[in-house]
Amino acid sequence: MHISADSFRARFKEDEAVREDPDVQTAIRGIEEVDEKLQRINKAREDILADRTLNEAAKKAEFVKYVQKADNKISNKISQVSSIVDRRTAELNKVINQEISDEAGSSRYSSEVRSHVASLPHASDRISFVKKLVDSGEYTSVSSILGAPSFLSGLDEKHKKTLLDYYREKRFSKQIRISKAMERIGQSMLDKTTMTTKFRKSIEDKGTLKDLEAQKRRIEAMAN
Structure with a gap:
């Protein structure tokens, strides 16, 4: 299930310990950045589909180029946030479960x-x-x-x-609450990874960029 950064902020609003935790704040900002990039991909797809100057192959090629460029940035940000979540969760669990x-x-x-x-x-x-x-x-x-x-x-x-x-x-009430918050953020990162995988799969279904560019040239040649 997709959970936005604003949803996380609203959920933690009444819990100062969680809300003010530096790692929680950094992770939520990471979610915000990923969401913005995913929204840009959706907007780019709508704009490309609405562009009447492009034929079908050209539209596919433009979308593939855009997603390939955005995909690396999204994957890197998800990886950064996931690393923060894993590190902090391990630190908290060590305190909570100490002998x-x-x-x-x-x-x-x-x-x-x-x-x-x-x-x-x-x-x-x-x-x-x-x-x-x-x-x-x-x-x-x-x-x-x-x-x-x-x-x-x-x-x-x-x-x-x-x-x-x-x-x-x-x-360890405070540590447990922060740990649970980190778990929710980690799950959100998994959900966003699934979303980017779907975008990647949609590219693979459309064929490689090289094939699409070749198809685009053939259609343009036929039109001339």
Whole structure:
């Protein structure tokens, strides 16, 4: 599905973190440039088709020349934006999915925190306690619980995974939103690649420029 640069700006308007991200801004400008070039190709096709001074072969030849020149610029811009998306997505995912176990012993009270959680009477109590720590931004304490073996806090693996997901969604909310924005932009680039491929295919269907020029000369010779 084709999504314009303005559509992306409207979608991210209320999210300052995404809207002001330099890589998101650069990628959206890239989308804008690609859209403008694709629009020029469509306009050129309409103008060439409407030109009554050209015969059919000449029209095809003119369109082929125009698209061949524009195609390289579009492909290069799509490649540039895709590289930005891939690089930034990899950086964000590295932060989002970093091992929480690296911080498990960063608090001087790590063992006490885990013992307290383990002493709570029910699994629901333990889950509720950890979620409250996450909500209050006590990430060091959360790391000491979720970064250590589950049995030390009386959690089973299923509950630990649920809490890890909750922790990441809260702690890395900004990074996750930017990552999702990058994924959408990346998909838009794939869609635009498909569009340029269709233009390229339409050229191949019409024959090579050399063949079209030869056909054009033959028709002009016959007319004379």
